[in-house]
Amino acid sequence: WRILVLNGPNLNMLGKREASLYGHETLADVEVLCAAKAAQLGAQLAFYQSNYEGALVERIQQAREDADLIVINPAAYTHTSVAIRDALLAAEKPVVEIHISNIHKREPFRHHSYVSDIALGQVVGLGIRGYAYAMEAGITHLESQVA
Ligand code: DQA
Helix, strand or coil: CEEEEEECCCHHHCCCCCHHHHCCCCHHHHHHHHHHHHHHHCCEEEEEECCCHHHHHHHHHHHHHHCCEEEEECHHHHHCCHHHHHHHHHHCCCEEEEECCCHHHCCHHHCCCCCHHHCCEEEECCCCHHHHHHHHHHHHHHHHHHC
C-alpha cells in the first residue's frame, strides 16, 4: 500500500511552537516515526508538509494517482478549508484525520473540522504517536476491503 501523510501550516515549526501543547518533537521526528510504521506495515510512505493551502490541494489531487491512503493533519486549515475538503473528496481515497492536540478540549473554533465527516475517523490528543495509529487504522481498513 502507498500511504500519503500530509501536514498543514505551521507543522514545520513543531518542537518550537507551543511545546506545552504539541511537545518537543519536530516534524523530522514525525517523519521518522511514520517511516518506521510504514516499514512495519509493509507500506510505502510519502510525507509532505506545506504552509500553503493551494500546494496541499495540488498534492491531494496527485494522490488520486499515487496513493491508496491519505493520513492528514490539516492543522489550521482543518477549521477553515472547504478547498482541502473538496480535494479529499475528489481524490476518492480513504482519509484518516489526525491532530496532535485534543482539538475538542481547546477553543470552540477548533471543535469543527471540515474533514471529519468525510474521514474514516479522527485521531486526536494522543501526541505524535497519533500518526502511527492513524496509519495503522487506515491500512486495517484497506485490508478489510480486499479480504
Ligand atoms: C492541530 C490542531 C489545529 O487546531 C491547529 O491549528 C494546528 C495543529 C494539531 O495537530 O493538534 O496547527 O492540527
